[in-house]
Amino acid sequence: MFRVISKGAPFELRAASGLVAERWYLTDTEVNTAAHKLVKPTHILLPESWEGALKATDTYPGILPQAYVPLNTDAWESAKGQVQRQIGLSEDDLVVFHRKLSGGGIHDTPEIVNYDQVIRKMEVHFVENKESAAATDGSAWDLPVQATLFDGVLTGSTTLAAESVVQGVPTLLISKAKRGFLTYLADQSHFLHWNEDDLFDGRFNEMAEQWMNTMRSVRTSGRTPVVDETKAALNDLFGQPIP
Structure with a gap:
């Protein structure tokens, strides 16, 4: 099955509507409401720390840079x-x-x-x-x-x-x-x-x-990184990235 994943960009998903069965919209920016209104996804993936009005179908722990x-x-x-x-x-x-x-x-x-x-x-x-x-x-x-x-x-x-x-x-x-x-x-x-x-x-x-x-x-x-299970959670959803 083909899948389209778009981060904060709605037009790719609108174009894929009717062509691609699985269309994921990923965002961590609450104030980007114009994009949220335009998007036509089948799935909405948000961080667990999300503070906006947009409702998630799926969430991930931590934050994307992790x-x-x-x-x-x-x-x-x-x-x-x-x-x-x-x-x-x-x-x-x-x-x-x-x-x-x-x-x-x-x-x-x-x-x-x-x-x-x-x-x-x-x-x-x-x-x-x-x-x-x-x-x-x-x-x-x-x-x-x-x-x-x-x-x-x-x-x-x-x-x-x-x-x-x-x-x-x-x-x-x-x-x-x-x-x-x-x-x-x-x-x-x-x-x-x-x-x-x-x-x-x-x-x-x-x-x-x-x-x-x-x-x-x-x-x-010394420095201490902020570690969470973000990468593992995204890999579980989408599979390992291609090197």
Whole structure:
């Protein structure tokens, strides 16, 4: 039997209606309601942490990055200090992978917080990865691996934040986004989420300081990935992926 699996993209399933008997719609983004209304699936697969109105026919544990991101810390352990040396910094300096969203997406614009001014005061060295450049050169697919090579991640992207946190990377997400998968990660000590426009009342500085202290601590203690049965559950549903 043929099967079509679409993640957050309804038109492929609409086109397959009447042609393919089994049409799976997979999403973890509650606010993508336009796509949810357009889709014509036979099955709807959602994470157990889902907080939206769309009803599932099937669910999976954990969050999607746990199915496709390598959940080990070997790359960072072997590369520790390498980024600092390449940039010409002291190995004691914190080097952070930074990806800022440009906005303009169907649902992300209302979620964006303008944090440019406040992060300039942080005592870290940022390595920038612009959303527009990643979309052009295809490097967005490499972001989860790139993120592991740095002391931490600062971003407005919920996807990159989740991909980083599950790998044990100390991550500061600055976004008003609400997602079930962010709720799932909320109790991880290396994940901090600022979700307000006001960055100047002192509370954000406290969170930023906590994030920087976590980066320093993790250098000594090592990283702990966030592991769940996500990959096994998806393999049970769809079979092993073709190498």
